[in-house]
Amino acid sequence: MRSLTDVSSSKPVGYLPLYTIEKFLRSTPETLAAIAATRGLATAQFAQAACCIKSGAFYAYHREALGDLLRGNADTIRVAGLPLNPDDFVAHIAAIWYEESHVAHPIIAAAFGEKIAELTPLLSPAV
Numbered sequence: 001m002r003s004l005t006d007v008s009s010s011k012p013v014g015y016l017p018l019y020t021i022e023k024f025l026r027s028t029p030e031t032l033a034a035i036a037a038t039r040g041l042a043t044a045q046f047a048q049a050a051c052c053i054k055s056g057a058f059y060a061y062h063r064e065a066l067g068d069l070l071r072g073n074a075d076t077i078r079v080a081g082l083p084l085n086p087d088d089f090v091a092h093i094a095a096i097w098y099e100e101s102h103v104a105h106p107i108i109a110a111a112f113g114e115k116i117a118e119l120t121p122l123l124s125p126a127v
Helices: 018-023 029-038 063-072 074-080 086-095 105-111
Strands: 013-017 042-046 057-061
Touching: 013 018, 013 086, 018 029, 018 057, 029 042, 029 057, 042 086, 057 086, 063 074, 063 086, 063 105, 074 105, 086 105
Parallel strands: none
Antiparallel strands: 013 057, 042 057
């Protein structure tokens, strides 16, 4: 649950598999979306067919903080082939799983609140 409750300006994105929400939290994505809305967060739910998570997933995100992160790393975003729009970014990372070796991984990890030392070198034109 912390993946969602910790979403803030320092951790712009969080998610949980739909299976986890239903079976372990005994809740619904709609309930979690209502809670997230009271905190000013955006949400998105992706069915299994549109998601790289087996059961589908529910995402909560701080749209402004995610937008700031994406704009601040626009060169890396372009090189990685990721969308600059926060809503499109969330849909994209829900649909496609990136390995740690992929150039997109550090920016995605940063969106999930991980402190990535390797992010700065990715901003250089030599990438």
